[in-house]
Amino acid sequence: MSVISRGPVSRAGVLAATGAFTWRALLKIKHEPKQLVDVIAIPVVFTVLFTYIFGGALGGSPARYLTTLLPGTLVMGITSCTMYGGARLAQDVTTGVFDRFRTLPVWRGALVLGHLLADAGRYLLAATIVMALGIAIGYRPAGGVPGVVGGVALVVGFGLALSWLWAAVALLVRDPATVMSLGLAVLMPPSFASDIFVQPSTMPGWLQTFVRVNPISHVADAARDLMNHTGGTAAVTWSLLAVAAITLVFGPLTVGLYNRQS
Amino acid sequence: MSKLIGRTGSDEWAVQAHGLVKLYGKAQALDGIDLAIPRGQVFGFLGPNGAGKTTTIRILATLTRPDGGSARVLGFDLAHERDAIRARIAVTGQFASLDEDLTGYENLIVFGRLRGLSRAASRRRAGELLDAFDLTAAAGRPVGGYSGGMRRRLDIGASLIVTPDLLFLDEPTTGMDPRSQLGVWQLVRDIAAAGTTVLLTTQYLAEAEELAEGIAVIDHGRIVAEGTSAELRARTGAGTLQEAFLTLTGGPTDSSPTDGPTDGSPADLVLATSEDS
Numbered sequence: 269m270s271v272i273s274r275g276p277v278s279r280a281g282v283l284a285a286t287g288a289f290t291w292r293a294l295l296k297i298k299h300e301p302k303q304l305v306d307v308i309a310i311p312v313v314f315t316v317l318f319t320y321i322f323g324g325a326l327g328g329s330p331a332r333y334l335t336t337l338l339p340g341t342l343v344m345g346i347t348s349c350t351m352y353g354g355a356r357l358a359q360d361v362t363t364g365v366f367d368r369f370r371t372l373p374v375w376r377g378a379l380v381l382g383h384l385l386a387d388a389g390r391y392l393l394a395a396t397i398v399m400a401l402g403i404a405i406g407y408r409p410a411g412g413v414p415g416v417v418g419g420v421a422l423v424v425g426f427g428l429a430l431s432w433l434w435a436a437v438a439l440l441v442r443d444p445a446t447v448m449s450l451g452l453a454v455l456m457p458p459s460f461a462s463d464i465f466v467q468p469s470t471m472p473g474w475l476q477t478f479v480r481v482n483p484i485s486h487v488a489d490a491a492r493d494l495m496n497h498t499g500g501t502a503a504v505t506w507s508l509l510a511v512a513a514i515t516l517v518f519g520p521l522t523v524g525l526y527n528r529q530s
Numbered sequence: 531m532s533k534l535i536g537r538t539g540s541d542e543w544a545v546q547a548h549g550l551v552k553l554y555g556k557a558q559a560l561d562g563i564d565l566a567i568p569r570g571q572v573f574g575f576l577g578p579n580g581a582g583k584t585t586t587i588r589i590l591a592t593l594t595r596p597d598g599g600s601a602r603v604l605g606f607d608l609a610h611e612r613d614a615i616r617a618r619i620a621v622t623g624q625f626a627s628l629d630e631d632l633t634g635y636e637n638l639i640v641f642g643r644l645r646g647l648s649r650a651a652s653r654r655r656a657g658e659l660l661d662a663f664d665l666t667a668a669a670g671r672p673v674g675g676y677s678g679g680m681r682r683r684l685d686i687g688a689s690l691i692v693t694p695d696l697l698f699l700d701e702p703t704t705g706m707d708p709r710s711q712l713g714v715w716q717l718v719r720d721i722a723a724a725g726t727t728v729l730l731t732t733q734y735l736a737e738a739e740e741l742a743e744g745i746a747v748i749d750h751g752r753i754v755a756e757g758t759s760a761e762l763r764a765r766t767g768a769g770t771l772q773e774a775f776l777t778l779t780g781g782p783t784d785s786s787p788t789d790g791p792t793d794g795s796p797a798d799l800v801l802a803t804s805e806d807s
Contacts, residue, residue, distance in 0.1 A: 271662045271717070272724040273655065274693045278646035279617055288643035296631050299672060364627030368688075371591050372644050373616035 289382025311345025340464030351451025354434030574742025623700025679710030
């Protein structure tokens with residue numbers, strides 16, 4: 269009978285299992301493309317809107333303003349979708365399919381990693397859209413291809429560090445809707461209270477203090493330094509350290525929380 | 531060869547459990563479960579809602595750790611050889627289900643890959659199973675839109691990608707129409723005939739009587755009787771397994787009988803599937 273197929277006992281290796289979970293996460297995006305609406309809409313709307321509404325007033329001309337704005341909207345576009353992987357993970361751990369995964373002899377971290385790799389796919393899509401749009405409306409990055417690639421890589425790295433953070437949150441709250449609304453509530457204010465859109469010099473003192481310690485400002489500065497080839501390295505160093513620190517704290521924490529589920 | 535293949539485990543017993551205890555807070559979900567299930571059988575685990583059937587299955591399938599007792603599954607120690615067990619079992623049921631967002635075909639491929647099949651082998655196996663389970667026409671549709679019967683067929687199919695030595699079926703026909711129920715019963719017989727031990731939980735007496743060689747009746751976290759359905763009837767002096775069950779579990783549940791299986795609440799069906807006819 270063809271429903272019976274006895275093979276030798278085998279198991280999927282770490283790579284095969286992670287690949288299968290990544291493919292599954294990407295299929296979920298394919299079946300529910302509205303997951304990509306935020307990824308596309310936020311950077312597009314903010315880039316276009318701010319360039320033409322405020323560009324003349326803030327940067328002298330839209331094209332000059334883009335030099336400051338575009339690396340910033342790239343950061344904003346990517347950070348604002350960092351909670352998707354976590355939300356999907358929260359959904360997984362509360363549905364029956366998670367139990368089925370747990371009865372398989374595969375490395376337990378593969379499911380979490382699959383969601384994170386799918387997140388990286390989202391970030392690259394968002395980055396491609398922002399860059400293509402920016403160049404179409406007049407952004408000319410002085411850093412050239414290496415600068416742009418470096419800037420995008422740094423911002424995607426920052427996004428992945430935040431993905432770990434949201435995955436940990438997801439395993440604590442175990443509710444996809446809560447992860448999404450928490451993500452929005454936590455990420456939106458610091459995106460604006462940063463130096464993405466304007467220089468903080470006209471802001472009240474307490475807000476300037478916040479903008480200066482806000483990691484989003486630092487990562488935006490770093491992306492500007494790389495893409496516009498300013499020669500500055502402090503923000504880049506700071507950002508790399510922040511990415512490493514967040515990943516080193518929340519990576520193990522997430523894996524620990526995930527293993528506790530069993 | 532993988533370390534997992536080094537040993538084949540016990541040839542005699544699919545499950546040997548001693549004194550399994552599980553506490554949820556102060557509630558004693560399992561109060562010392564002993565089980566000995568020979569290989570190659572369909573073994574029925576029968577009991578009312580909340581009796582401890584699913585908890586026992588979850589423990590034996592490595593999903594929940596017991597608070598007391600020990601068990602060997604296919605000869606492997608449940609506490610220390612979980613991966614060896616996982617490589618040889620499959621779980622289908624109320625709790626372990628499928629990915630609603632993915633199509634039937636995609637679900638089978640994901641599980642094929644996770645079972646260690648190559649991409650090509652996963653695709654081939656998915657096609658075979660969809661064909662065998664009469665789901666080819668629905669293969670490209672998300673599982674969320676499947677009927678109960680289709681879903682359960684696919685669910686069982688996903689457990690057979692690599693045919694397991696031990697298959698856990700948690701209430702495989704709950705909520706199914708009678709025709710789909712017969713289809714699943716036939717499938718269980720076929721799987722058992724091919725040498726797989728099937729551990730089946732059910733609230734339906736007819737299902738236990740129809741399929742299971744050995745039956746354990748569980749109530750309030752304890753095994754209250756064990757044997758074939760004839761033995762259980764003889765022991766309780768009951769004419770039917772239904773009467774035996776009611777005697778063993780201390781009376782009817784709080785649901786009212788209906789005329790036959792419906793899509794209604796599972797509890798209704800305990801009394802509905804009478805053996806009188």
